[in-house]
Amino acid sequence: MMLRTAAGRRAVATAATAVSLALALSACSGTTKDSADQGSAKAGTTAKADPDAPLKKGLKLAFLPKQINNPYEKIVDDAGIAAAREFGGTGKEVGPSDAGASSQVSYINTLIQQRQDAILVAANDPNAVCGPLKQAMKKNIKVVAYDSDTAKDCRQLFINQASSEEIGRSLVQHLGEQIGYRGRIAILSATQNATNQNTWIGFMQDELKLPRYKNMMLVKVAYGDDADQKSFQQTQGLMQAYPDLKGIISPTTVGIAAAARYLSDSSYKGKVVLNGLGTPNQMRKYVKDGTVEQFSLWNPEELGLLGSYAAAALASGQINGTEGEKFKAGRLGEYTVGKDGEVILGKPTVFDRGNIDTFNF
Numbered sequence: 531m532m533l534r535t536a537a538g539r540r541a542v543a544t545a546a547t548a549v550s551l552a553l554a555l556s557a558c559s560g561t562t563k564d565s566a567d568q569g570s571a572k573a574g575t576t577a578k579a580d581p582d583a584p585l586k587k588g589l590k591l592a593f594l595p596k597q598i599n600n601p602y603e604k605i606v607d608d609a610g611i612a613a614a615r616e617f618g619g620t621g622k623e624v625g626p627s628d629a630g631a632s633s634q635v636s637y638i639n640t641l642i643q644q645r646q647d648a649i650l651v652a653a654n655d656p657n658a659v660c661g662p663l664k665q666a667m668k669k670n671i672k673v674v675a676y677d678s679d680t681a682k683d684c685r686q687l688f689i690n691q692a693s694s695e696e697i698g699r700s701l702v703q704h705l706g707e708q709i710g711y712r713g714r715i716a717i718l719s720a721t722q723n724a725t726n727q728n729t730w731i732g733f734m735q736d737e738l739k740l741p742r743y744k745n746m747m748l749v750k751v752a753y754g755d756d757a758d759q760k761s762f763q764q765t766q767g768l769m770q771a772y773p774d775l776k777g778i779i780s781p782t783t784v785g786i787a788a789a790a791r792y793l794s795d796s797s798y799k800g801k802v803v804l805n806g807l808g809t810p811n812q813m814r815k816y817v818k819d820g821t822v823e824q825f826s827l828w829n830p831e832e833l834g835l836l837g838s839y840a841a842a843a844l845a846s847g848q849i850n851g852t853e854g855e856k857f858k859a860g861r862l863g864e865y866t867v868g869k870d871g872e873v874i875l876g877k878p879t880v881f882d883r884g885n886i887d888t889f890n891f
Contacts, residue, residue: 587619596652603652611623651685676688676837682871686871702779714747715775779806790804
């Protein structure tokens with residue numbers, strides 16, 4: 531989740547960043563959105579792609595975040611909209627103000643009526659959005675999930691910010707090192723149905739089964755619904771229920787910032803280790819005042835840029851979402867479509883007092 535300065539790019543490159551969205555338009559010339567339904571949700575995915583086809587001009591891309599007022603999602607979407615202008619397209623952001631499971635459905639229906647060329651969605655729920663997304667694909671509107679995936683048959687590509695397993699396991703590894711692999715810990719997540727959060731938590735729980743963590747105990751997974759005040763209250767509740775808590779992992783930018791705000795003004799500051807996923811600009815003051823030692827994240831601006839170029843490659847017929855296909859994403863270079871249409875940005879960067887001032891996002 532970040533835009534790279536020259537220094538930032540070197541840092542993230544070191545972390546092996548590479549993420550992308552992709553899917554191809556039907557190879558049949560003259561095909562319209564209304565005539566493209568071949569009885570399959572993923573109409574056109576078996577058509578032969580032309581990697582040498584130029585990006586079409588005038589493409590219309592729509593970004594549908596989990597919630598419209600989420601600062602992280604705003605960074606991603608703004609970067610994707612700017613990227614669309616680079617290749618002669620247009621982009622916009624629409625979405626709900628809450629992260630409810632079905633809150634995105636009406637927006638998808640509207641985007642279908644507007645005949646967008648591609649819908650890029652960060653799903654609040656993997657299945658609740660499936661019906662309308664399948665209808666979009668039947669009308670030859672390309673569907674790219676980013677940040678938080680849908681069910682696999684409801685989109686053509688998933689732009690994953692990093693390996694889900696690496697994110698989940700690394701957060702536990704970092705916290706374990708910080709607390710000496712001993713004590714009670716908790717997780718402060720976003721919503722209970724968030725695909726990315728639940729996937730990461732699954733790998734966290736699996737990592738905790740390893741022998742090195744035998745003296746660490748996960749006592750609670752709390753949900754702040756990606757709402758600042760609720761996340762703050764959930765942190766307060768965790769400390770009241772478990773006053774001997776040694777650490778909290780919050781794999782959500784809203785949650786970690788709210789948890790840091792609570793801890794910074796409490797008697798637990800410096801005693802409870804907080805780790806997770808956050809943006810440097812949100813977390814800088816908490817790193818410098820000693821509330822937080824380190825946290826992680828990827829480049830959200832690059833995530834948006836990659837998603838935009840991937841959607842354009844799909845809509846232009848350069849790719850169709852098949853494993854092994856390659857496409858170019860502007861200044862980010864070339865990316866490859868992986869299994870199940872997944873494109874991975876790369877390893878997250880760890881931010882601490884030594885490097886946090888190098889980044890501005």
